[in-house]
Amino acid sequence: MEVISGEKIKECPECGAESIKWDKKKGEISCENCGFLMEENMIDFSQEWREFDSDKAEDKRRVGSPLTHTKYDKGLSTKVGKRGDFRGLSPGKRKEVHKMRKWQRRISTPIERNLKLAMGELRRASSFLNIPNNVKEEAGMIYRKAAEKGLVRGRSMESVVAGALYAACRRAHVPRTLDEVSEAFEVGKKEIGKTYRFICRQLDIRILPTSPIEYVHRFASELDLTPETTSRSVEIIKEAVDEGITSGKGPMGIAAAALYISALLEEEKKTQREVADVAGVTEVTIRNRYKELLEKLNLKEEMKEAKKE
DNA sequence: AAGACGAAAGTGGTTGA
């Protein structure tokens, strides 16, 4: 997994280790040691481009607000002024300005209007789901490409935006569950899944299977678990992966089971229902995964000991 | 009474002929 980690390392308020890192990619400040999450949804201050070599650098430098894909015109719109701006212009100039404004109105083709609507939806849902900016941008780009290819036809705009956002999240390793995306858009998750797969195939977007670890921290913070418990579940998952018992299984189920187990071991028991709810799986799935984990990882004795105390 | 457990039947998606 590609990880771009920040430079500013500070002391963690939870575990005390000097391992607080700023993960620009996820937009999170968290502790590498215990997984403590300091701040979600932060602003990405990094440059929007990189200078690969000095030749190209000049081309990419520019002034102004960052290019954004979440505005329908990529934030480049130049508005032709209204009344107030006419003062002091010659009649000839005035006529010209009128012409420009007329032209501007005509630019608003149905496609542009659709994009404008879609980007509004994207911004709304992104803030609801705490999506970091860079991921939102990518989602915008995906939607734009999909629209250009005419993939929106026959589908609701919302479902395509939702699919694009879901895809962008997974690409950036900041997964949101289908349930969460579904809630944000009020579109059935079945449909989102469908359009998501469709646009991925059409746009040739390759997405690797999600690792359960990518869900652990978010679920853990929703469950108010201690950093110790959280890192313990990460360990469990790593072992499970080594044992090869995770392939083909749903990552959310594994994350949920690992969290459930480590919560028991660390004496801050959560019910299966509680864990199941935040992970978006059922108790049955947790039970199945957790049975397998106990079996293969020789955790049975530990569990018995934990129960006695 | 609540939580944990597990059997059985159903759903939606993938795969391979």
Add this chain to the structure above:
DNA sequence: TCAACAACTTTCGTCTT
């Protein structure tokens, strides 16, 4: 295109705490 298949869900009855 269809059937087999695995993962997951829903539902429900039975234990355990």
